[in-house]
Amino acid sequence: MREVDAALVEARDLVVSFSAGGGTFRAVDGVSLSIKPGETVGLVGESGSGKTTLGRALLRIIDIEAGAIVFDGRDISHLSEPEMRPLRRRMQMIFQDPIASLNPRHTVRRILAEPLIFHRVARDSADAEQRVRRFFDRVALPLTCLDRTPHELSGGQRQRVGIARAALLEPDFVLADEIVSGLDVSVQAQLIALLRRLRGELSFAMLFISHDLAVVRNLCHRVLVMRQGEIVEAGTTAEIFAAPRHPYTRKLLAAVPPDDPRVVWDPVGANGEWRMANGE
DSSP: OOOTTOOSEEEEEEEEEEEETTEEEEEEEEEEEEEOTTOEEEEEOOTTSSHHHHHHHHTTSSOOSEEEEEETTEEOTTOOHHHHHHHHTTEEEEOSOHHHHSOTTSOHHHHHHHHHHHTTSSSSHHHHHHHHHHHHHHTTOOGGGGGSOGGGSOHHHHHHHHHHHHHTTOOSEEEEESTTTTSOHHHHHHHHHHHHHHHHHHOOEEEEEESOHHHHHHHOSEEEEEETTEEEEEEEHHHHHHSOOSHHHHHHHHTSOTTOTTEEEEOOTTTOEEEETTOO
């Protein structure tokens, strides 16, 4: 049984390298991090800083060169794919580009139902159908979308399908990689509000990768700042935004509009919180 304060996901001195130009490029260079159950951690940095590579390494989508990845107390660094398969349901990813990650030939019904059956979350196709239909209301999609293919949906609807595909499997950990990038501001706000609600209902931990600090401030409990393959600063969201220590963090924050119209202060609870304006 996991200790209350124990990490669900850990990286220990993680190194990921790629061959490039006749040499070797370290995309992730000695990174250590931990994410607790139910916690959302933002990973920010400029394009090319290694954010997506780090995230995919944590899910064992790509191999690591050195270090260790621990999931729920188990070292999964070098497990074979058959050994990883039972863990796949518990570790889900929401991709930046739903057009590339959703099969263009399949209907939304099939895209959502097949993983439920494959991972044995649903007993059979009838059970999968019921689960998908019930969940559609939770992600604010009309049932008419079930028989459509991804290219027949709007960008926001496609991303809702991507979120639903991950959340339907009731994961413990979700990797969300630039999932609101390129979307209209109002759609961004709705999707972030949806993620906040599902996180509260399903209690999953999340690594939220983004270059948009306004979104990160709204959603995340803690923030990691990545530069050239390394984590250069880490802290609570309040600490990072109020008193950034590293020059690179200050540079990133300087690029955020001082009065971003998407983010408002909501004085709820003991300390209040940031939230997206015009959200759900």
